[in-house]
Amino acid sequence: MSRPITRVSSATFVLPQTDIDTDQIIPARFLTTTERSGLGRHAFADWRYDDHGELIADAPLNSAAAKTAKILVAGNNFGCGSSREHAPWALLDFGFDAVISSEIADIFRSNALKNGLVAVVVDTDTHRELLANPGLELTVDLVDRALKFADGRKVAFPIDDFARYCLMEGIDQLGYLLKQGEAISRFEAAHE
Amino acid sequence: MTARTLYEKIWDNHVVVAETPDTPAVLYIDLHLIHEVTTPQAFSVLRDRGLKVRRPDRTLATMDHSTPTTPVRKLADIDIVGPAAAGQIRKMQANCAEFGIELYDFDSPYRGIVHIIGPELGATQPGKTIVCGDSHTSTHGAFGALAFGIGTTEVGHVLATQCLLQRKARTMAVSVDGQLAPGVTAKDIILATIGKIGVDGGTGHVIEYRGDTIGALSMDERMTVCNMSIEAGARAGLVAPDDTTFEYVAGRPMAPTGDAWERALSTWQSLPTDPDAQFDREVSIDATALSPQVTFGTNPGMVIDVDGEIPTRDGDAAFHKALDYMGLTSGRPIAGTPIDVVFVGSCTNARLSDIERAAALLRRHRVADGVRMLVVPGSEQVKADAEARGLDDVIRSAGAEWREPGCSMCLGMNGDSVPRGKLAVSTSNRNFEGRQGAGARTILASPETAAASAVAGVVADPRPLLAGA
Numbered sequence: 001m002s003r004p005i006t007r008v009s010s011a012t013f014v015l016p017q018t019d020i021d022t023d024q025i026i027p028a029r030f031l032t033t034t035e036r037s038g039l040g041r042h043a044f045a046d047w048r049y050d051d052h053g054e055l056i057a058d059a060p061l062n063s064a065a066a067k068t069a070k071i072l073v074a075g076n077n078f079g080c081g082s083s084r085e086h087a088p089w090a091l092l093d094f095g096f097d098a099v100i101s102s103e104i105a106d107i108f109r110s111n112a113l114k115n116g117l118v119a120v121v122v123d124t125d126t127h128r129e130l131l132a133n134p135g136l137e138l139t140v141d142l143v144d145r146a147l148k149f150a151d152g153r154k155v156a157f158p159i160d161d162f163a164r165y166c167l168m169e170g171i172d173q174l175g176y177l178l179k180q181g182e183a184i185s186r187f188e189a190a191h192e
Numbered sequence: 193m194t195a196r197t198l199y200e201k202i203w204d205n206h207v208v209v210a211e212t213p214d215t216p217a218v219l220y221i222d223l224h225l226i227h228e229v230t231t232p233q234a235f236s237v238l239r240d241r242g243l244k245v246r247r248p249d250r251t252l253a254t255m256d257h258s259t260p261t262t263p264v265r266k267l268a269d270i271d272i273v274g275p276a277a278a279g280q281i282r283k284m285q286a287n288c289a290e291f292g293i294e295l296y297d298f299d300s301p302y303r304g305i306v307h308i309i310g311p312e313l314g315a316t317q318p319g320k321t322i323v324c325g326d327s328h329t330s331t332h333g334a335f336g337a338l339a340f341g342i343g344t345t346e347v348g349h350v351l352a353t354q355c356l357l358q359r360k361a362r363t364m365a366v367s368v369d370g371q372l373a374p375g376v377t378a379k380d381i382i383l384a385t386i387g388k389i390g391v392d393g394g395t396g397h398v399i400e401y402r403g404d405t406i407g408a409l410s411m412d413e414r415m416t417v418c419n420m421s422i423e424a425g426a427r428a429g430l431v432a433p434d435d436t437t438f439e440y441v442a443g444r445p446m447a448p449t450g451d452a453w454e455r456a457l458s459t460w461q462s463l464p465t466d467p468d469a470q471f472d473r474e475v476s477i478d479a480t481a482l483s484p485q486v487t488f489g490t491n492p493g494m495v496i497d498v499d500g501e502i503p504t505r506d507g508d509a510a511f512h513k514a515l516d517y518m519g520l521t522s523g524r525p526i527a528g529t530p531i532d533v534v535f536v537g538s539c540t541n542a543r544l545s546d547i548e549r550a551a552a553l554l555r556r557h558r559v560a561d562g563v564r565m566l567v568v569p570g571s572e573q574v575k576a577d578a579e580a581r582g583l584d585d586v587i588r589s590a591g592a593e594w595r596e597p598g599c600s601m602c603l604g605m606n607g608d609s610v611p612r613g614k615l616a617v618s619t620s621n622r623n624f625e626g627r628q629g630a631g632a633r634t635i636l637a638s639p640e641t642a643a644a645s646a647v648a649g650v651v652a653d654p655r656p657l658l659a660g661a
């Protein structure tokens with residue numbers, strides 16, 4: 001990761017389904033790739049393509065609104081299931097830079113934040129409002145740790161300090177870990 | 193010293209740099225399991241940055257997800273899975289060779305599903321931190337190891353530094369007490385647990401399974417329970433190590449020996465949760481009340497007794513969408529629903545005891561006409577052990593297929609898949625839409641329920657057959 005992110009602004013796109021698992025976000029048959037690029041066309045493949053591999057014209061994810069939105073609002077417990085990092089890769093490549101839900105599965109959220117997909121958990125009231133109003137103009141603001149509505153309203157969201165710092169500075173966590181080399185060597189020497 | 197849980201003890205033993213409000217802990221990883229699907233991009237990062245694998249000796253590599261379950265006698269035999277999957281297999285071989293990692297390859301007597309071979313080799317041990325780019329890494333928690341799934345970026349972190357940046361999780365105790373009725377298994381315990389706490393009930397938590405029912409389970413059974421912790425949203429599941437654990441580990445190829453064994457044993461014996469330790473959340477399950485469980489929807493929390501009725505939930509759109517996908521109807525019994533495919537396999541239920549229990553029901557019964565039954569051992573060792581007992585013959589004679597080890601139909605990456613619209617009873621762990629193939633319908637169950645259903649040709653309660661077997 002390198003691109004620093006401070007805020008994501010766009011109209012929202014809503015997938016109200018609860019428990020959207022990573023097999024929906026990208027089915028296993030597309031995991032044979034050895035690259036991380038170009039997965040957007042497989043995002044939600046079984047929701048967007050028919051049995052013959054043709055785009056389903058009236059599938060919501062194939063709409064203009066889905067193509068232009070950078071913020072995905074999803075039902076509770078988004079990203080459950082497999083640890084495949086292909087899921088955030090596919091969402092980012094599809095065009096989403098942020099995902100909001102009332103609950104986001106642990107591994108998915110960790111993967112998302114490491115790739116610059118801003119994964120945000122909001123309270124259930126705010127979540128309900130977002131679900132009920134697709135296309136709402138919204139800003140996910142990391143600086144203020146808040147969602148900002150067009151009418152000036154702000155709703156704070158919690159985010160891990162370190163994850164936020166890394167997103168905002170474009171910090172690469174591997175670089176951070178490599179700097180701990182001495183401490184790691186000391187630990188190994190004491191425990192072998 | 194304050195009383196600590198098993199999780200907290202393992203955590204404390206592996207902190208390289210303590211966590212602060214600003215920074216997560218640097219946690220040391222004792223064992224890194226890797227497979228072909230979630231590593232190629234991580235190796236690319238190492239290569240791009242000129243990094244080495246810090247501890248090849250703590251890295252255990254195999255291939256399982258996209259591998260064929262037909263025999264591989266020469267390299268060209270892998271091409272049956274298609275060019276992309278075969279390419280991924282070749283990439284894994286090349287990456288392991290380049291970075292000096294021993295690979296349990298097709299010529300190894302130990303190749304198999306990564307979560308089955310770790311324990312078999314004795315690499316999985318109490319008190320260890322174990323990670324893998326795979327959410328079912330929770331399986332290894334059965335040994336009292338802190339084991340959890342990570343993404344590919346983190347796979348790169350562990351390859352390069354043998355460490356991860358982690359925040360401490362909350363703790364949840366799931367206490368299971370009482371004697372299981374005949375025909376009720378570890379799989380039924382965990383399915384019922386997920387049904388009770390929900391598919392997000394464990395989010396942010398590490399679960400410790402406790403109670404006399406868990407204590408009485410074999411290691412194979414404890415692995416089945418811990419395996420599906422992620423299906424309740426928990427990254428890890430744990431069982432306190434005890435004599436059952438130590439007996440399992442002793443004498444395995446990578447287990448300590450001699451003085452090292454004695455030292456390890458005394459450390460392991462100090463790991464169980466202190467009597468006064470507090471969990472953030474506690475749940476209890478009455479094992480005596482459990483029946484064999486089957487799922488009816490499109491996540492593992494949509495589960496009922498095999499002799500129960502499909503529930504009714506008026507006005508719940510997600511619930512009805514799931515039933516539509518499954519082709520099932522509220523208010524009807526699930527038993528008796530015609531099925532097309534039975535899959536016995538996966539890291540949940542493809543160890544020797546699982547295959548034995550399925551085969552026991554096939555000794556005197558045949559797979560019903562029109563049902564395809566696939567039995568896929570979890571590893572080369574399981575395959576060899578099962579064949580030494582003649583189980584392959586039992587399975588084949590009953591009309592089922594006996595395959596080479598791998599993940600196979602659990603996720604359908606290698607061409608073994610359930611056709612669109614067909615209904616499968618599977619011993620695997622996920623019944624998500626399309627999990628076993630595009631449009632495939634999945635009912636999760638124990639090996640007993642799966643085998644009984646194969647024989648009946650419909651979803652079936654295994655208990656009458658078991659009583660008569």
Ligand code: SF4
Pocket residue numbers: 256257305306307326328537538539540598599602603620621
């Ligand atoms: S058997 Fe299934 S769940 Fe287990 S590691 Fe393989 S694909 Fe994943």
